Amino acid sequence: MSLLLPRTLLLLHPKLKIPKIPMAGNLSTLGSAAPPRARLRGVVFDMDGTLTVPVIDFAAMYRAVLGEDEYVRIKAESPSGIDILHHIETWSPEKQRKAYDIIADYESQGLDRLQIMPGAAELCGFLDSKNMRRGLITRNVKAAVDIFHERFRLTFSPALSREFRPYKPDPAPLLHICSAWEVKPSEIMMVGDSLKDDVACGKRAGAVACLLDESGRYDSPEYANVDFKPDFKVSSLLEIHSLLEAHFDLSP
Numbered sequence: 001m002s003l004l005l006p007r008t009l010l011l012l013h014p015k016l017k018i019p020k021i022p023m024a025g026n027l028s029t030l031g032s033a034a035p036p037r038a039r040l041r042g043v044v045f046d047m048d049g050t051l052t053v054p055v056i057d058f059a060a061m062y063r064a065v066l067g068e069d070e071y072v073r074i075k076a077e078s079p080s081g082i083d084i085l086h087h088i089e090t091w092s093p094e095k096q097r098k099a100y101d102i103i104a105d106y107e108s109q110g111l112d113r114l115q116i117m118p119g120a121a122e123l124c125g126f127l128d129s130k131n132m133r134r135g136l137i138t139r140n141v142k143a144a145v146d147i148f149h150e151r152f153r154l155t156f157s158p159a160l161s162r163e164f165r166p167y168k169p170d171p172a173p174l175l176h177i178c179s180a181w182e183v184k185p186s187e188i189m190m191v192g193d194s195l196k197d198d199v200a201c202g203k204r205a206g207a208v209a210c211l212l213d214e215s216g217r218y219d220s221p222e223y224a225n226v227d228f229k230p231d232f233k234v235s236s237l238l239e240i241h242s243l244l245e246a247h248f249d250l251s252p
């Protein structure tokens with residue numbers, strides 16, 4: 001859309017009145033009157049449930065690890081979600097090993113059914129066209145990231161898995177990527193489907209956070225008073241392309 005009249009038209013019609021155009025933030029063609037847009041130099045993605053379709057039944061996995069009673073108790077205490085890795089960290093080595101076996105089992109079942117999220121390939125293509133950096137942070141294991149990279153032929157670098165400590169929601173992995181890219185956290189967007197892990201990690205690091213909420217589950221009142229709120233919320237990765245173009249100066 002161009003609201004500016006071509007120079008040739010003005011020369012041909014010197015008395016032509018130019019209509020007053022309301023200034024809007026997203027009309028960057030209007031020059032200095034439009035507020036400057038924040039510079040964005042890279043996007044970091046969560047993997048499970050963000051770049052891939054959720055196939056792990058997390059509730060069933062938590063029940064299997066914690067047992068029904070403990071699951072119900074912890075769930076009531078943490079309405080925004082259970083941090084299973086955090087819970088098992090204080091367990092005895094033997095109990096922990098069993099828990100990790102159960103988690104690995106659920107994760108490997110998930111890998112067999114792995115599918116790419118609609119819009120992920122298109123979004124990566126768009127980011128590539130802008131020479132934007134692409135990173136990945138997951139609480140899943142490195143083997144799962146390797147399979148993801150191989151199966152869908154999309155590369156994210158750095159790609160940090162749960163072998164990188166501390167993991168999300170700690171901001172450390174995102175800050176690590178920022179320093180590897182030599183960019184400021186405020187110039188990075190973290191995209192993920194978890195309020196407690198991805199949005200918290202992004203906001204604690206000082207980045208822009210975008211929540212992928214396909215089902216609208218985060219509209220529920222129980223999430224109204226969370227510590228970290230996303231800057232943007234989308235219901236599909238397909239919405240992110242236009243969001244990036246409307247709100248940011250994409251310059252790597």
Ligand SMILES: [Mg+2]
Pocket residue numbers: 046047048049050192193194
């Ligand atoms: Mg996720």
